[in-house]
Amino acid sequence: MSDSDSEEIEYQYSDDSDSEAEETAAPQEDSGDEGKEENKEDKEKALKTPKSKHTDANPNAPPTGGSRTSQSPHSDFGSPSCTNLDLPRLVPSSSLKSEMQTILSEIIEMLSIPEEAAGALMRSFKWNKEKLIASYFDDPERTLEKAGVLKRVRAIEDRMESAPNTPRTPKRSSPRATTRSTSKICPPAEESKGEGAFLNCKICCDDELTLPEMFSMPCSHNFCTDCWRGFLSNKISEGPACVYSLCPEAGCTEIVSGEEVKSMCPDKMSEWEKYELRSFVDLNKNTRWCPGTDCTMVAITKTGSGEVYCGCGTGFCVKCGEEPHNPVVCKDLSLWLEKCQNESETANWILANTKKCPKCATRIEKNQGCNHMVCQQCKFEFCWICCQPWEDHGANTGGYYKCNKFAADKNSDDQSDAAKAQRELDRYLHYYQRYHAHAQAQKFAKKQLEQTEQRMVQLQDGNTNTSWIDVQFLKTATEQLVECRRLLKYTYTFAYYLDPEDKTGKKERFEHHQEMLEKFTENLSELSEQSLDKMDRTSVVNMTRVVDRFVKNIIKYVEDGMEIDD
Amino acid sequence: MSNNLEFCSSFTRRQLKEIAKFSVPNFTLDQNPTDCPPGSLRVSFSGPSDSLYSTENFLLRIRFPTTHPFTSPEIIFDTSTGLPSPFHPHIYSNGHICLSILGDEWSPALTIQSVVLSVASLLSTCAEKVRPEGDTIYSERVGDRSPLLTSWLFDDDTV
Numbered sequence: 001m002s003d004s005d006s007e008e009i010e011y012q013y014s015d016d017s018d019s020e021a022e023e024t025a026a027p028q029e030d031s032g033d034e035g036k037e038e039n040k041e042d043k044e045k046a047l048k049t050p051k052s053k054h055t056d057a058n059p060n061a062p063p064t065g066g067s068r069t070s071q072s073p074h075s076d077f078g079s080p081s082c083t084n085l086d087l088p089r090l091v092p093s094s095s096l097k098s099e100m101q102t103i104l105s106e107i108i109e110m111l112s113i114p115e116e117a118a119g120a121l122m123r124s125f126k127w128n129k130e131k132l133i134a135s136y137f138d139d140p141e142r143t144l145e146k147a148g149v150l151k152r153v154r155a156i157e158d159r160m161e162s163a164p165n166t167p168r169t170p171k172r173s174s175p176r177a178t179t180r181s182t183s184k185i186c187p188p189a190e191e192s193k194g195e196g197a198f199l200n201c202k203i204c205c206d207d208e209l210t211l212p213e214m215f216s217m218p219c220s221h222n223f224c225t226d227c228w229r230g231f232l233s234n235k236i237s238e239g240p241a242c243v244y245s246l247c248p249e250a251g252c253t254e255i256v257s258g259e260e261v262k263s264m265c266p267d268k269m270s271e272w273e274k275y276e277l278r279s280f281v282d283l284n285k286n287t288r289w290c291p292g293t294d295c296t297m298v299a300i301t302k303t304g305s306g307e308v309y310c311g312c313g314t315g316f317c318v319k320c321g322e323e324p325h326n327p328v329v330c331k332d333l334s335l336w337l338e339k340c341q342n343e344s345e346t347a348n349w350i351l352a353n354t355k356k357c358p359k360c361a362t363r364i365e366k367n368q369g370c371n372h373m374v375c376q377q378c379k380f381e382f383c384w385i386c387c388q389p390w391e392d393h394g395a396n397t398g399g400y401y402k403c404n405k406f407a408a409d410k411n412s413d414d415q416s417d418a419a420k421a422q423r424e425l426d427r428y429l430h431y432y433q434r435y436h437a438h439a440q441a442q443k444f445a446k447k448q449l450e451q452t453e454q455r456m457v458q459l460q461d462g463n464t465n466t467s468w469i470d471v472q473f474l475k476t477a478t479e480q481l482v483e484c485r486r487l488l489k490y491t492y493t494f495a496y497y498l499d500p501e502d503k504t505g506k507k508e509r510f511e512h513h514q515e516m517l518e519k520f521t522e523n524l525s526e527l528s529e530q531s532l533d534k535m536d537r538t539s540v541v542n543m544t545r546v547v548d549r550f551v552k553n554i555i556k557y558v559e560d561g562m563e564i565d566d
Numbered sequence: 567m568s569n570n571l572e573f574c575s576s577f578t579r580r581q582l583k584e585i586a587k588f589s590v591p592n593f594t595l596d597q598n599p600t601d602c603p604p605g606s607l608r609v610s611f612s613g614p615s616d617s618l619y620s621t622e623n624f625l626l627r628i629r630f631p632t633t634h635p636f637t638s639p640e641i642i643f644d645t646s647t648g649l650p651s652p653f654h655p656h657i658y659s660n661g662h663i664c665l666s667i668l669g670d671e672w673s674p675a676l677t678i679q680s681v682v683l684s685v686a687s688l689l690s691t692c693a694e695k696v697r698p699e700g701d702t703i704y705s706e707r708v709g710d711r712s713p714l715l716t717s718w719l720f721d722d723d724t725v
Contacts, residue, residue: 202675203635205580221675231674234636250673250680 088306088318093296096277103129111136114156117149119276120255123243124148127284148246148255155218203227203248217260221249228264232256236268240275240282288318323486327558328493336493340432358387371437371522385437431496435489441525442485448529449478459532473537477528477544484521484547488514491554506562513554520547571712572632573640575604581630584678593682601646605629608644609682613652614690625649626685627661628678631714638672640714641681653695656688660705662713663688664698666720 091099104118107129113121124147125132135143144150199214200207201224214222223231227248235242235256245256261272281287285304290297292314299308299318307324309315315323320330328336357373359380371384381390456471491514498507524543527536577585577597585607588595592611599608607628613619627644631637643651643661651657656664667676667684698704708716 203580205583223674227674231636234633246673248674250667250675252673 088299088301088308090290090297090299090308090310093277093298096280096298097273099298099300100277100280103127107132113144114153116156116257116259117144117147117153120149120257121147123279123283127280127286145253148253149257151220151254152218152257201227203231215260215264217247217254217256219247219249219252219254221247221252221254223248225264228260232261232265233268236261236265236271236275240278242272243275243279286318288316288321290314291316291321325490325493326487326555328490328497332497333490333493336496339428340435343428343432358382358389371441372526385434427500428496431492435492438485438489438492442482442489445478445482445485445525449475449482452478455532459535462532470537473541473544474528474535477524477540480544480547480551481521481524481528484517484524484551487551487554488518488521491517494558510554510557510562513550513557517547517550517554520550523547571714573603573605574630574632574634577605578630578634580635581678587677588679590679590683593686595678599627602627603629607678609678611682611686614686617690618692618695619652619689622652623649624652626682628681635674638668638676638714639678639681640712641668641685642713652689653697654688654692655694655696655698658698658701658705658708660708660710662704662708662716664718664720666718668713669718669720671720 100119104115104122107113107122108115108118110133121132121144122129125135132143141150144153198207199209199211199222201209201214201222203223204227206224209224213224215225215228216222231248232245235245242256246252247254247256258269258272258276261269265272281289281298286301288299288308289295290299290308290310290312292310292312295310295312295314297310297312299306299310299316301318305317305319307315307317307326309324317324317330320334322330322333322337325333357375357378357380359382360375360378372381372390373384374381382388383390383393452475456468456474459471459474460466460468491510495507495510495514498510500507502508520543524540524547527540527543530536574581585595585597590611594610596608596610599606602608609626609628611624611626613622613624625644625647627640627642629640631640641663643649643657643663645651645661651659651661658664663685665684665688667673667681
């Protein structure tokens with residue numbers, strides 16, 4: 001947690017210094033590019049992309065579109081260190097183009113590179129602006145070549161120099177070969193033999209072609225327009241990888257851009273752009289598609305981290321795409337999920353979905369969220385997690401929820417491998433059992449939330465002087481319950497990865513927070529599941545507040561590095 | 567590569583020109599081979615001298631998918647007449663060849679001749695006559711299916 005925070009700060013910092021570096025370095029980079037500047041503006045006007053200049057609009061302005069962009073259902077859950085600037089935004093896929101354009105405009109301006117090369121350059125650096133800038137200032141030639149745009153950039157620069165005021169047009173086959181050296185691997189492009197001579201296309205082997213029938217990318221490898229069309233449509237029909245297509249010439253590393261598609265296959269342009277946007281989101285660490293079924297919203301962040309709650313009802317972590325999982329870091333979560341996957345057979349064998357009543361052995365299926373069980377047969381009260389009598393959990397017997405702490409077996413001095421493995425399995429099962437119990441309870445709470453509106457209607461109907469606002473407390477309480485179950489679930493993953501031998505008291509303190517949250521969550525669960533005639537608004541509202549306090553406490557404790565300060 | 571792969575049953579203008587131009591010493595091209603689907607070519611050649619295969623003879627079968635030349639031709643060592651598929655770290659016993667220009671690095675400007683020469687050069691640079699790892703499993707699983715339907719990973723730049 002604290003790691004990612006410091007990363008955020010560093011990130012912003014380097015961002016600042018980068019833009020400064022750019023301001024000082026840029027003027028040296030381009031001598032005599034007044035023409036280029038003018039031209040860029042022409043181009044921008046021509047493109048009519050409203051967001052193409054990054055200075056005009058607030059890039060963090062909430063996008064238009066139906067989905068909620070709130071960070072969390074409880075908007076004050078977010079970490080206090082998160083400034084508004086760093087909050088993830090959700091945008092519909094229809095505004096991806098302008099999002100991408102905003103980033104491209106920044107890089108075009110910063111590096112003074114032609115627009116046609118910017119997309120491929122950013123793609124080759126997985127949309128990591130900082131890395132691209134660093135590499136470009138280190139070795140522009142290599143950076144451009146690696147991205148497959150060296151000849152494109154040079155050709156445009158040459159054209160600018162020779163005719164600074166003519167607006168750029170997509171080129172038909174240019175009779176002049178580039179003045180720059182061609183790549184070592186691919187054969188140099190043949191010099192055209194003047195207007196009269198017939199030309200040969202190396203793809204269809206037609207050797208009676210005339211100049212207007214030919215087309216080339218800036219690397220000047222000429223092929224006939226029919227073959228270009230065939231080549232490009234074939235690449236696009238092969239799918240998302242089409243954005244990495246290279247010149248048809250064997251060994252040539254110049255990359256195909258939207259320019260060629262626009263000139264040769266205008267009918268395929270929309271498909272091409274779709275793949276460009278898709279690769280923009282897929283490659284970019286700062287963006288992620290909402291994993292909700294059939295949802296096309298995209299989360300966009302500054303830092304590549306954060307939690308997003310989409311309007312489709314899906315919550316996800318931007319970094320790993322899983323359900324929001326604080327206080328656990330992504331790496332531990334993925335280890336944990338993998339472990340649960342591997343151990344699932346053992347664990348499932350041990351953890352049946354039903355339990356026997358510890359007293360009369362009647363099979364009991366837990367179908368509601370609370371861990372306070374009452375056997376319907378013998379009325380015995382017990383805790384679902386530890387199967388011990390519920391009365392042992394009373395405050396007067398030394399703590400309500402003693403079952404959240406894992407106490408290693410007494411014979412822990414047995415150092416044989418078998419005993420160690422047994423202890424490790426016990427330790428895992430302890431945490432898994434509780435993780436699993438809260439995961440189940442979270443599902444129940446979600447179901448409960450679905451039925452809440454109906455219950456609210458009934459509650460309102462039951463009392464004549466009750467308004468709709470008066471019954472909102474039930475929804476708030478149930479939402480809180482879902483969030484608590486989610487959080488509690490991951491506190492067990494988190495605790496599993498804490499040092500079991502910890503002597504600093506941090507772990508103990510964490511378990512104390514966890515215990516408090518667990519205890520009051522059970523209370524809230526019980527209160528909110530009450531039948532409507534017994535529903536006590538005041539105590540539910542109070543308990544919701546209390547639980548919220550404990551949620552914040554435990555999150556803050558972890559975020560502050562678990563330092564014991566009070 | 568899509569799963570419904572179709573092959574040309576006759577040669578295009580480009581292919582006919584390539585066939586006419588094909589000229590490599592010690593390589594024979596048969597444009598009307600027996601026991602092959604129409605539209606197939608066969609190239610017979612003997613192992614490059616100075617190579618581990620100098621005493622062996624091989625047969626390649628070439629077919630062109632309808633998307634050719636935008637996608638690579640299918641080219642395999644033909645074992646149907648009893649000639650072997652060479653023991654080579656990139657050649658499977660069912661005749662499939664793992665070669666980058668037949669996959670990701672295919673360029674429409676490559677020709678039958680350049681592809682055949684690339685395959686032959688695989689043999690001349692080989693230092694040890696072994697089958698690729700997992701050859702038995704791969705060959706059994708894939709059998710006669712076209713190599714164009716296999717996703718190849720090219721991880722060895724040395725041979």
